[in-house]
Amino acid sequence: MAAITMKNIVKEYGDGFKAVRDVSLDVQDGEFMILVGPSGCGKSTLLRMIVGLEDITSGEMRIGDRVVNQVAPRERNLSMVFQNYALYPHLTVYENIAFPLRLAKKPNEEIDRRVRETAEVLELTEHLDRKPANLSGGQRQRVAMGRAIVRQADAFLFDEPLSNLDAKLRGQMRTEISRLQRRLGVTTVYVTHDQTEAMTLGDRVAVLRKGVLQQVGSPRELYEQPVNLFVAGFIGSPSMNFLPASFDGTHLDTPLGRVPLDDPRKAEAVGDRQVVLVGIRPEDFEDAELVSAEKRQRGATVRVRVDVTEWLGNEQYAYVPYEAPADLAGQLRDLSRELDSDQLRTQAVVALDASSLITAGDEAELWIDTGKLHIFDPATGENLTRDEERVAALGRHADRAREAQRRAQQDGNGNGRPEAKAGESPSG
Amino acid sequence: MRESGRSRVLWIIATALILIWTVFPILWIVMLSFKQPGEIGNAPKFLPRDWTWENYRTVFSTDLFTSALINSIGISLIATFVGVVFATLVAYAIARLDFPGKKIILSFALAIAMFPVVSLVGPLFNLWRDIGLYDTWPGLIIPYISFALPLAIWTLSAFFREIPWEMEQAAQVDGATTWQAFRKVIVPLAAPGVFTAAILTFFFCWNDFVFGISLTSTGNARPVPAALAFFTGESQFEQPTTAICAAAVVVTIPVVVIVLLFQRRIVAGLTSGAVKG
């Protein structure tokens, strides 16, 4: 087990394309780090540099205390699960899992014991004699995991391991991976562009955009205190709404209506900017009729025309189109395209309580939780209202939560599930 | 419905025509090989008047033929083995590595495949006589390998290209050296391709006539296709046509058997590069 330390890592491909630009990232010993970002932002490239399949153009990569820039993949002692699993089709499941051990020239009894233990943990025992071609997607995925965990690697690297599975299986495997990682306590770097995986699996999440690291933090920190427009828009589904607004010292004038800005810290942060972008998450809206009078005081109420509603049973989405100045509208469109979102027009997405009776075409009163809104500089995209105190508090909370989870998992091992004991030995 | 019925009939007719066109000469040779030596010219009929195995007996009791058969088998097998091993290594390098001159090697291989073999025979004849390779096994094996290599390299590199590179990278991460990854993962996966290349190379050597007749002079190294030309039959006074036909049938049999057994593989091997690559 080891920490992975990246210092000013740059990757320039042979054709001159810079896929990773000056990334510095510390993955602590035993930490579960998620890499997210839109397609083509350099996630796989970064992962492949860690494992050694891609040369590092400049910068320093350390695993433990060893600089590995020039070390061959097989000497880095990392294990990797590829996006398409890359199982060896000519070998049985048993031999696939045993492959790294055979290369390490382990004695036969040890290989047999470890393969069987691993198969037990991953519930593959009855498939050991089959060939990968005859397995289902989830089984193949587990074989790939088995090959990764069977030896005592210093870290696990995953490149979108669940992207080929259907939604149900993905959910199952997600919890499986989480459990396994906490139990083995091995440093893990996990690439994904799935929101749920990013938010639920990781101790910390690193967001990449066009090869540049945007923000690293606990999922909560990214969600509550994003550093810029990009992270704010990327984390969360549906994405945060960005409304162009002008500020007159007390109120923000948005296309949805006038919203008071009471918080002096936020007002100060805006400074003398004429135009800003106001970021409000869909769930920070509510049908004003359902909000108690006392709560209403803590926010603002606007009157809007609702274009479309979608009722999902547990909640309800409403779409509110608005007019934006042409230059800002263009900028927002570019952003939403970059975020792989399919929003073509400027409209606010609003999550309402399922019991709300607002219907499409109505003029409706919406309540906005103004305490949670963010204000961004339209020119730089920077979040002007990020709360450093809150960030620190969230950081402490994340550390505590992680400790607690580890402990609970380890306790669970001692007196718990039947496969727990088998799982411990591969972790060494 | 009518339209498709008619086109079906046309297809069947066309197929039958082509079949007759190609099968007839072969059948004719087979029939000749079962006739009495004296029957040719006296009774011009397609079917033999008296079926006989005599020609085959003659063929197998002639030194000329049996030694040629041994030469053919030995030379073809050795040339195939050496050629395929070389071709595998070259094709792997071409498919996987980026090195200067890769394009040149490929075009060079193609150029050799296009080269008119006959124009080389004269110089080779002189050279082989000077350095003592004339009428020896290596004297045939060497040109066979050089002319079979291009096709084998092209076939194999198409196969290698289709093996996902991640397979090899996975092996490297699992702790394999480049050589181990090649031996334990790539070669087993490319086995069908290697096999196809081997069959094609074997045919090339087995069927060769030009080198066989020009670079040999005795039973030392003369392969069957060349030996047939020197066949005299049992009696000096009769035309050896029927015996030659029997010998031709004997050498054709391995080819036919191999093709029938591995038909699918050969077609897949020949087209895999064209369709997917």
Ligand SMILES: Nc1ncnc2c1ncn2[C@@H]1O[C@H](COP(=O)(O)OP(=O)(O)OP(=O)(O)O)[C@@H](O)[C@H]1O
């Ligand atoms: N071998 C290569 N040569 C040149 N450019 C490359 C090469 N491999 C990747 N790139 C470029 O580098 C960028 C990052 O690629 P990478 O595969 O890391 O993206 P990614 O974040 O993993 O995307 P995805 O989510 O689609 O897998 C892409 O723009 C891609 O075009």
Ligand SMILES: [Mg+2]
């Ligand atoms: Mg990728």
